[in-house]
Amino acid sequence: MLPVKKVICLIGAFILMASLLLACASTAGTPDAAQQGQESANKETGQGKKEAATRLFKDAKGREVTIPAAPQRAVVHYYAAEAISLGVKPVATNWINANLILTKDQLQGIEDIGGEGVNPNVEKVLSLSPDLIIVPDFLEQTSLDALSKVAPTVAVSYTDDVFTRMKTMGDVLGKSKEAEAWTARYKAKAQQKREQLKPYIKEGETASAFVFFQDKLLYVYGNQRLSSTLYDALGFSRPEKVAALFKDKPTLLWQSISNEALPDYAGDRIFLVTLDNNENAKKGAEELMNSPVWRNLPAVKNGKAYVVGSKWSFYDPITLDWLLDEMPKLMMK
Incomplete structure (x- = not known):
């Protein structure tokens, strides 16, 4: 028979080991603070990406339009030269206007949406599945309403000077830095001339x-x-x-x-x-x-x-x- 002191020591040792095992099991089953923080950050980042996919833009007509943050298929009516200068190739434009300014190489791969008068062919625009449509603010309201049902449609002021227009187009197309760079190059060239x-x-x-x-x-x-x-x-x-x-x-x-x-x-x-x-x-x-x-x-x-x-x-x-x-x-x- 074991002495009382040894029994007490053994019992104490068993209790300590059991406590340690329970603590480990509890820790293994629960994420630590760093892991929880990372998961929270991931969730927030994912949410941020989701929210950044679109944004509100107030156009020349005073309308607040929800537009894509990074448009991929923009139809640009009357402003093809601005888009090309920003490094964006539109899905379509009105050739009767763009043909006077752009080269054949620049026009290659761009669809013609010319309709009647100043208004584009809405059916043609619809067939191209654009994610953004940019038009001049003198477009007839009926045409503007019809295009707005196809994709987010932004009216840009036709009477603005080119530099203001480039800034606006850069904002709408997600190319603000490119717009600033174009203006800087132009001013430098003007000084040289x-x-x-x-x-x-x-x-x-x-x-x-x-x-x-x-x-x-x-x-x-x-x-x-x-x-x-x-x-x-x-x-x-x-x-x-x-x-x-x-x-x-x-x-x-x-x-x-x-x-x-x-x-x-x-x-x-x-x-x-x-x-x-x-x-x-x-x-x-x-x-x-x-x-x-x-x-x-x-x-x-x-x-x-x-x-x-x-x-x-x-x-x-x-x-x-x-x-x-x-x-x-x-x-x-």
Whole structure:
């Protein structure tokens, strides 16, 4: 028979071992704090990804539209040049507009959704299963409503300057950094072109741009279109009359004037855009250029009047970049 002390010691040892075994079993069955934290983080990350898949965007019509955070199949009506400049190839666009700006290589693989007038073919858009549709804000409301039933549809302001439009498009397409990079490259190139032109342009030299449309009326450009390159990029000054005409209308694209009033708005250099594909516009320009009003302009007499084609009238990032090359070439001849 074992002594009492030994029995007590053995009993104590058994109790201690049992306690340890129970503690291990309990620990094995329950996740530790690190594991619980990791699982919680994983759940939160997964939830975050789910929430980030879409976001709200307030468009030019004041509508809050739920759009994909990273669209993969965007239909871009009228703004194909902006999308391409951001490194995004649209699923479709209206070719009648895009064909004037994009090259054949850039258009390859992009479907045509041209419909009637300014409105795209909704059935064609539907067949392409887009996850995002971008349209100009002048689109008819019935067309906008129909497109909104196909996919999230964002209206982008057509009267915004190209830089604001690029920022908006970059936001909508998830390409904000690319939009900033494009603007930085453009500004750097503009500075380079200004330096190249310094030997050819006097300080304070003025310039103005005009266009004839199908109504055979003469229009002076406002702050956008050709004027953006003249004033903002290359640093020309506006003639006083031109500055006054658009002082309270900063977003007005152009304003009609009479042929006889042209000398009041003509700068030291003038650009006249003729629409190659419109007979009335071409006839209006010919009548002006054959008149004493045109022949007596100082810019004409000094060889600083430039008659240019339709491509000069476009206003998009691709054209603006092209104009930075072409406009100085004319002036340095």
